Amino acid sequence: MSNLLSRLWRPRRLLLVFVVLVVAVLGYTQRWLGQGLYWFDERNVSQSQRDASIWLPGYRAVIQAKPLADLDDDEPSDLTYNPESKTLFTVTGMDPQLVELSLDGEVLRRIDLIGFSNPEGVAMLSNGNMAITDERRRTLSIFKLSPLTIELRAIDTQEFDLGFADSGNKGFEGIAWDPAQQRLLLGKERSPTAMFSWSSDGTAGLEGKMVPLPSDQLYMRNLSALSVDPRTGHSLVLSAQSKLLLELDEHGQPISFISLYGGMNGLHKSIPRAEGVAIDEQGTIYMVSEPNLFYVFRKEPESPEPATAEVPAS
Template sequence: MRYDISRDAICYGFFMRLLKRVIVVVLLGVILFMVRDDIRYVYQLILKYGDKPSALALSSYKAVIQQKPVAGVKSNLSGLTYSAEDRMLFAVINNPPELVWLTTEGQLVGRMPLQGIHDPESIAWSGGNQFQIGSEKDGAVYKTQVDIQRGAMQIISMVKLEGYDKAKNKGLEGTAWDAKNERLYAAKERKPIMI
């Protein structure tokens, strides 16, 4: 028995395979376009730092406590830093803007409103009674002086971060203070991820 496959069926099969490949290529192009800034940033990091192993050996780090509710704080607790001066943890709440301080076991000790800082997302202790508080909405970091005894906070200065201010809810999410070099690091959440 002999089957005749028509020329139209062969052309149709070829066309469908070609169409599938074109669709896959277009989809890959769209995905790459959407993440291009992140890819470019990671590439720049690789060029700058290479594949150097971390001196901190973070891959072997295991958290003792994954998540702990803080009595007296309903939600929106964000950012966490340790003050060697006060021997306490400090965190910010973004809505309403507040600064809270806790024991190292996570017990709430005190709180105060953050006047003049909108949408605080991060905090870093920078020595003495000074803290760097990051505001996602403003794309800025505020250098503050905090007196927990009087429940008072004073803004010393403010720095706007380039590229962080128009990020809506994808902006400044973390700050860290390098005491040795007196340098502030700021982390952007996404689009693109940045430090």
């Protein structure tokens, strides 16, 4: 009987393996095809549209793989820019902290996050308000940050439940405030990779419920971080596993992208695991990668059109 069962199970096992392989190949193929569509769509963007967008193909790495001092084992995640202090903030998950950085990647301040479990996302709101997402606790915490803050207790923040109780370690990693549309953007890492919005004026309150956004054009293996450009209102969507940074317009349509592989956009080596992105009012893009690396991208000035020599009249 056991031999018979073994003979019956063998072809089914082979079929199962085949199906798994097909699904995996199709998944990766779809994402590569999707990125091919991004590239094709970029070719059809007019110059006026490029001028009104971030236009990522014009960026080059000017600081790359700079170690963040004393953050070797802390795994910095996400990044946000504070226009008032002209500094950056990231969060760490191994030892929950909010860390303030200079614009060239120097550690300025550490703030202990007491009662937080696995902070993954951070966003600067308005008037000194800040938001942090805790992936393990599935919460969004909003609080007032001052220059003198040295510790923050979760119990002292305004907390909101993000749902997805069964998401485990695949919850919300991306968060950004969109002042033009008065909303928070939230990104779920995977299973599924998706984006949501939640009405907010940038203070401690949220209005209504979290609303899903169209995410069928996010050809990414995961979603690591979000940021909103204060000049154009366009969004930056970062994927560590796909090594991709994507620009979406105010309607959520892809506009441009860059690859984070070595040899692309001035990168000497691939970014190992990009976990956070931020953009300032000048359009400079900042990025952090695990284990503790810091990057800066700036847009290269466009070369002027060559002058056309005048032909003398005969």
